[in-house]
Amino acid sequence: MGTASTNSTKPAMRDSLIAAAFQLFLERGYEQTTVDDIVTLAGVGRRSFFRYFPSKEDVVFPDHDQCLDDMTRFLAASADSDDPIARVCGAARIVMRMYAENPTFSVQRYRLTREVAGLRTYELSVVWRYEKTLGDYLRTRWADRRDGTLRANVVAAAVVAAHNHALRHWLRSGGEGDPLAAVDEALEFVRSTWSPAPASDAPAEETEDVVVVITKRSTPMWRVVREVESSLGEG
C-alpha cells in the first residue's frame, strides 16, 4: 500500500529533471519555462526529458502514474470479506500519503496549478482517473446489485470529493498539520454514510440474541403473545 518504493526505483535523471523544472517554474513562471530551459539546467538532452515525460505538463505531476498503479494493486488485493467502501477509502489514503511524503513540493505544485489554467485542467483529468479506478473496483464488487453501477459511481465521486476536501485544506494552509488525520476524518464521513459498521478492527460487543416484534396498537394481546412465542420458537 505504501509508495515508498517510488523514490528508490526512480532513476536519478528523472529526479534531476523534476528538480530543474520546479526551480525554473518558481523563478520565471511555468509559461515562461521551456523544455529546453529544463534540460539545459539539468544537463541532459531533450530526448531524455521526453523519455520520462510526454509533455511539460507531465513533469508537474510526476508521481500520479505510480500512485495510480499502487492504488490499482491495493484494490486488486482486496478480499471478498473486505467492506468495499472501507477499501476505496483506504485506496484514497494512498494518494494523500503521496502528497504528505513531500509537503514542500506538494504546496509549490498546488500554487502553480492555481496560476496556470492548463495545469488545473490537467489536474482534473488526473482526478478523473482516480475516480474511475475507484468506480471500476466498486462496480465489480457490486455487480449483482440492481443499483450497483449507480451506487459505485456516486460512492467513488464522494470518496474523491472527501479526499480532495482534506487535501485542498492542507495545501491552502501551506502544508500545516497532519493531512492523513484530516483525510481519515473526511473519509469517515463518506464511510459512515453508506457503511454503518464500525471502521475499527475492535471486536464487536457481546450481544445477546434479540427478538423484535412489531405490532399494530389495535392487535389483541393474545395475538401479540402468539407472535412472540412463534418468533422464539424459530430459535
Next chain:
Amino acid sequence: MGTASTNSTKPAMRDSLIAAAFQLFLERGYEQTTVDDIVTLAGVGRRSFFRYFPSKEDVVFPDHDQCLDDMTRFLAASADSDDPIARVCGAARIVMRMYAENPTFSVQRYRLTREVAGLRTYELSVVWRYEKTLGDYLRTRWADRRDGTLRANVVAAAVVAAHNHALRHWLRSGGEGDPLAAVDEALEFVRSTWSPAPASDAPAEETEDVVVVITKRSTPMWRVVREVESSLGEG
C-alpha cells in the same frame, strides 16, 4: 427553471456556426476541421466566429454557459425552507433538460468527445464548473454546520455523479428512452441517502399506530407481555 429561452434569444448567426461546425466535424472529423472551414461553410467572417466562441472547442459545447446561468439563478431563487439537497437535485435536472431538448445533437457530441481527447478534458472542466456551482450553494446553506464544507463538497460530487450516470447511459443508448425519468431515479438515490424525508408533495400514507417491542430471547414470556402492555398503556 427551463432553458427554453436559450433558443429564442440566441442569434441566428451563432446557430449557423454551430450547425456548420457539426456538419464538418461529422464529415471530416474534429481535428481535420479548422475555424476557417467552419466560417466558410457558414458564410461569415472569422471575427464573427470568435465573437461567439473563444475557441474551436467552445463550439462543441455551445449551451453550457447558458445552462450554468440558469442553474445559478435557480439556486439563487431558493427559499430557506427548501431542502438543500432536493434543490441541488432540481438544479442538476436543468442540465439534463438541456441535453434532452436536442437528443440528436447531444448524441453526436457525445460520440465526438469519445474520439477527441482534448474534448474530454474540456468536458471535465465543464463538469467541474457545475459541481462548483452546486457546492457553492450547499456551502452557503450549511454555513453553520461544523462539517458544512465537507458535506457540501461530497453531496455536490454525488449529485454530479448521479446526473452523469443517467446522462451517459442515455447517450450510450443513442438517446433512447426518457432521460428525465432516468436522472430523477439516479438523483433520488442521492437525495434519499442524506434527506430521509419524501421528495414528493404527496401526503404520507395513512399509517396505523405501531408498537415495537425489542426483547432478549431469554426474557420470560410474562415479562414480554408486561412490556407490550405497558407500551400500549402509553398510548
